[in-house]
Structure formats: structure tokens, C-alpha cells
Amino acid sequence: MRTVLPASGIVLALAAGCITSDVTGRRQLMLVSQDQEIQLGAQAWQETLSGAKLVASGPVAERVRRVGGAIAAVTGKDYQWEFALVDDPQTVNAFCLPGGKVAVYSGILSLMRDDNELAVVIGHEIAHATCRHGGERISQNVVVQLGLQVADLFVANRSDEVRAWTNGALGMGASLGVLLPYSRDHEYEADEWGLRYMHKAGYNPNAAESFWGTMLKLSEGKEPPEFTSTHPATANRIERMQALAAELTTP
Numbered sequence: 001m002r003t004v005l006p007a008s009g010i011v012l013a014l015a016a017g018c019i020t021s022d023v024t025g026r027r028q029l030m031l032v033s034q035d036q037e038i039q040l041g042a043q044a045w046q047e048t049l050s051g052a053k054l055v056a057s058g059p060v061a062e063r064v065r066r067v068g069g070a071i072a073a074v075t076g077k078d079y080q081w082e083f084a085l086v087d088d089p090q091t092v093n094a095f096c097l098p099g100g101k102v103a104v105y106s107g108i109l110s111l112m113r114d115d116n117e118l119a120v121v122i123g124h125e126i127a128h129a130t131c132r133h134g135g136e137r138i139s140q141n142v143v144v145q146l147g148l149q150v151a152d153l154f155v156a157n158r159s160d161e162v163r164a165w166t167n168g169a170l171g172m173g174a175s176l177g178v179l180l181p182y183s184r185d186h187e188y189e190a191d192e193w194g195l196r197y198m199h200k201a202g203y204n205p206n207a208a209e210s211f212w213g214t215m216l217k218l219s220e221g222k223e224p225p226e227f228t229s230t231h232p233a234t235a236n237r238i239e240r241m242q243a244l245a246a247e248l249t250t251p
């Protein structure tokens with residue numbers, strides 16, 4: 001009986017740990033609270049940007065904050081939003097951490113034709129946060145870790161250690177979950193909601209076609225930019241965004 005308990009604990013955690021996203025309406029596994037997620041995001045933000053050359057003021061930093069702020073405002077999410085510009089012309093990248101911490105590198109900004117293209121990228125990153133993709137990934141990692149440990153328990157029969165192991169799994173899941181690239185499903189979701197947000201904020205979602213066209217060209221080069229290694233610019237993704245942009249802009 002003792003060895004069965006942790007396994008049923010996982011089943012209970014899975015049943016009780018599912019929420020319905022208030023953005024997408026999709027059921028998702030969520031073992032961390034929104035507050036925990038925000039805290040983990042803030043911590044990872046400090047660590048990730050500790051060695052980075054941040055641009056605090058000037059027209060370009062203000063542009064990033066203006067476009068980011070306009071899109072964040074239509075999400076209805078009460079996050080501690082931050083939009084940082086990193087001075088690094090070699091890095092073609094942008095990312096978002098849970099709780100609304102968005103970083104844009106000068107290397108990707110220089111490839112953008114206008115604010116609409118910047119809104120494509122920032123909208124996408126913001127959608128990862130509002131759809132709680134970070135928290136979902138942490139939860140998935142926790143279940144994987146717990147599964148491994150329950151397998152151990154069946155052998156060792158040490159059910160009094162379950163609690164400590166669960167906490168250990170949460171720690172491991174969190175450190176992996178915040179920084180790993182998102183799944184393909186999360187990318188599609190962020191594409192969709194990013195376009196909806198930017199359109200609602202007054203930007204033109206048709207800019208997705210030109211921006212992703214640029215990324216597609218770059219990713220065919222010898223050294224594909226960082227952004228396209230975590231965001232493969234597949235024809236399928238671009239087609240879906242074009243279709244949604246057309247739908248949004250058709251009166």
C-alpha cells in the first residue's frame with residue numbers, strides 16, 4: 001500500500017493541477033501559482049541579464065518600451081511588465097520570461113522595417129507570458145521528475161521521503177522550465193495571440209509576413225540567428241500567421 005500512495009498522489013496532482021487558460025480557453029497542467037511563476041521569472045530575469053549591456057534611455061529604448069507598453073496594455077494582465085533593450089548587434093534575438101519580462105536585442109531591431117514588425121516580435125513574446133507557457137513547462141518537467149522518483153519508490157519503499165523529493169522535483173522543473181525553448185504548440189499559440197494583441201493595440205498584423213520573410217532568409221545562412229533556432233521560421237507558421245492577419249484586417 002505504501003508504494004501506491006505516491007503514484008496516486010501524482011494522479012491527484014494532475015487532476016487538481018489543471019486550469020483553463022483565460023486567454024486561449026485551453027486546459028493546461030499548472031502546478032505553480034501565477035505568483036510563483038512571476039517570482040521565478042523575475043529571478044531568471046536578473047540572472048539572464050546580469051552580464052548584458054542594457055540600454056536604459058534614448059530613442060531606441062523608448063521605442064521598445066512604447067510598443068511593448070501599448071501591447072501589454074491590451075492584454076488585461078496585471079504583470080510587472082518590463083521591456084529591456086540589450087545593446088548587442090550580433091545577437092538576433094528576443095525573449096520573454098514568465099510574468100512579463102521582455103528583452104529585445106539590438107541585433108534583431110536593426111532588421112525590422114518599422115514598429116509593426118517590432119510589434120510582431122513583442123506581441124509573440126508577450127503571448128508566451130499571458131498564456132503561461134513558462135508555468136506549463138515547469139509543471140510538465142515536475143511531472144517527469146516525479147515520475148522518475150515514483151519509479152524509485154517502488155523499488156526502495158521509502159514513502160516518507162516523498163515530500164522532500166517532490167520539492168526537489170519542483171526545483172529541478174523550475175530551473176529547466178523557465179529557460180528551455182518552447183514547444184511547437186506553444187509557438188503556434190504565441191503567434192496567434194501575439195497577432196491578436198498587436199492588432200488590438202493598433203498595429204498592422206500583416207507585418208508578420210515581411211518580418212518572418214526576413215527571418216526565413218537569415219535562417220538559410222551558414223549561421224542561423226538565435227531567434228530562428230528557438231523559433232523555426234517554417235512555411236507552415238508563416239502561412240497560419242498570414243491567414244490570421246488577413247482575417248483580422250478584413251473589415
Ligand SMILES: [Zn+2]
Pocket residue numbers: 124128182186187190230231
Ligand atoms: Zn516563441
